Amino acid sequence: MSRVLVTGASGFVGSAVLRALLAQGEEVRALARPSSPKTNLQGLGCEVALGDLRDPASLCRAMDGCDDLFHVAADYRLWARNPAEIIANNREGTRNVLEAAKQAGVRRIVYTSSVATLKPHSDGGDADERDRASFDTAIGAYKKSKVVAERIVEDYVQQGLPIVLVSPSTPVGPRDVRPTPTGRIIVEAARGRIPAFVDTGLNLVHVDDVAAGHLLARAHGRIGETYILGGQNATLRQMLAEIARLTGKRAPAIRLPRLPLYPLALMAEIAAGLSGKEPFVTRDALAMSRHHMFFSSAKATEQLGYRARPYAEALRDALGWFEAEGYLS
Numbered sequence: 001m002s003r004v005l006v007t008g009a010s011g012f013v014g015s016a017v018l019r020a021l022l023a024q025g026e027e028v029r030a031l032a033r034p035s036s037p038k039t040n041l042q043g044l045g046c047e048v049a050l051g052d053l054r055d056p057a058s059l060c061r062a063m064d065g066c067d068d069l070f071h072v073a074a075d076y077r078l079w080a081r082n083p084a085e086i087i088a089n090n091r092e093g094t095r096n097v098l099e100a101a102k103q104a105g106v107r108r109i110v111y112t113s114s115v116a117t118l119k120p121h122s123d124g125g126d127a128d129e130r131d132r133a134s135f136d137t138a139i140g141a142y143k144k145s146k147v148v149a150e151r152i153v154e155d156y157v158q159q160g161l162p163i164v165l166v167s168p169s170t171p172v173g174p175r176d177v178r179p180t181p182t183g184r185i186i187v188e189a190a191r192g193r194i195p196a197f198v199d200t201g202l203n204l205v206h207v208d209d210v211a212a213g214h215l216l217a218r219a220h221g222r223i224g225e226t227y228i229l230g231g232q233n234a235t236l237r238q239m240l241a242e243i244a245r246l247t248g249k250r251a252p253a254i255r256l257p258r259l260p261l262y263p264l265a266l267m268a269e270i271a272a273g274l275s276g277k278e279p280f281v282t283r284d285a286l287a288m289s290r291h292h293m294f295f296s297s298a299k300a301t302e303q304l305g306y307r308a309r310p311y312a313e314a315l316r317d318a319l320g321w322f323e324a325e326g327y328l329s
Helices: 012-023 056-063 083-104 140-158 181-190 207-220 236-247 261-275 283-288 298-304 311-324
Strands: 003-007 027-032 047-050 068-071 108-112 163-168 170-172 201-206 226-229 232-235
Touching (some): 003 012, 012 027, 012 068, 012 170, 012 207, 027 056, 068 083, 068 207, 083 140, 140 163, 140 283, 181 236, 181 311, 201 207, 207 226, 207 298, 232 236, 236 311
Parallel strands (some): 003 027, 003 068, 027 047, 108 163, 163 226, 170 201
16 A cells, blocks of 8 residues: 655645545545644544645655655745745745655655646636746736746656646635635625625636545646646626525625725735735735636546536535534624
8 A cells, every 4th residue: 555645734625635545545644734723634543744845854754655745735825924935935845845755756746736827818718728827927926936836846847756737726615724715705705795796707616526636637647747627617706696595695796896996905905914814805816806717627527537516516515614613603
């Protein structure tokens, strides 16, 4: 039996990958920072290695004796007092993890990238793996950081590391402890605190389908190739309407223009700079919302056998978990 290391195992996507591996009966070691909440690791009975992506020695210890690696961990913030910190964390963290894997002789690596590294189509059509963004065209520190990290991964592929890349779209579902930016939208909408919307769109996918796609990529993915792990496209209005239907609330019907929201976003960022609490809306988020961020998972479907359930089921499971954990109180 192989031993598998999962980085970011206490996080939203990482914990789903961890559970999928355990369900297959695999021996799994979970890498988590000492300061990370361990809620998603409780009761699983897997080995936990404490470490940090910025600490190469801890990564080498965690990698020791492992055959396969799922590098899921990332600094997933759409705002920070110092945006350069996000870029540095994802750049150096990726480099440190892959260098440790290289030294350990890991036989198979699945790297979790993101559709953040892709450029949405201006006409609202589905982007795919060929629509690559550059550092200059990516909006915001997080997207720029994932572009930089992906180039590092490609360099290691050229060095002979057996890496398959997967790019989740917008995962939703249970165990979103933090919660993620999308999870925050779900929570606020379920509490009736989003009375209006802007014209934008997302590709929503159940987090457990993303996890299943990771395992399919390890089994069937081609070295150096990228696979989008998405679900269904939906406008923000459709997403909010579905949340309203599931929670018995009235769906927002007011469409807001973006331009007047920029001063509000600026004030929110200034307040966040003082409090340290991530703002609900940012100027980068408004800039991103100009695009319908729609994507195609056709390549993963054809080459990996990937499938995703309807996004309404993902929202239902997310709301059920948030309700059970007291987020909607």
